[in-house]
Amino acid sequence: MKYVPPARTYHLDSRADQLIAIGEAAGPTSEELPRAEVARWLGTTSTWVQQREREGELISKVEVIRKPPTFRLQYLPTIKRGNVLAFLRKRRRLAETRQRLAEKPETLTQSSAR
Numbered sequence: 212m213k214y215v216p217p218a219r220t221y222h223l224d225s226r227a228d229q230l231i232a233i234g235e236a237a238g239p240t241s242e243e244l245p246r247a248e249v250a251r252w253l254g255t256t257s258t259w260v261q262q263r264e265r266e267g268e269l270i271s272k273v274e275v276i277r278k279p280p281t282f283r284l285q286y287l288p289t290i291k292r293g294n295v296l297a298f299l300r301k302r303r304r305l306a307e308t309r310q311r312l313a314e315k316p317e318t319l320t321q322s323s324a325r
Contacts, residue, residue: 223255224305227299227302228303230252231300231303234252234296234299243289244289253295261288263298269298271289271290272289
């Protein structure tokens with residue numbers, strides 16, 4: 212049986228090492244970041260980050276904030292820096308796997324022929 216890596220690739224896969232270094236230097240892994248700040252860090256849009264949350268790739272926490280004087284409820288989703296770093300490490304491993312498979316496709320066919 213052939214191993215097929217996930218079809219979805221992101222531009223940030225190729226620069227995951229740089230993003231991890233930036234994130235580790237910026238603060239503790241327990242720090243909670245707003246979605247917009249995560250998007251700035253990754254060089255994407257807030258919508259892209261929200262889609263990764265919906266697909267379960269990024270784990271977020273939603274807080275309900277009551278804002279006076281109208282007392283309208285506002286939802287403030289935050290993502291822990293550690294969760295973003297884990298996502299980036301996973302993307303880096305997937306990129307490395309794809310690169311190895313691209314360099315040595317014959318080893319994949321030999322192991323599946325056994």
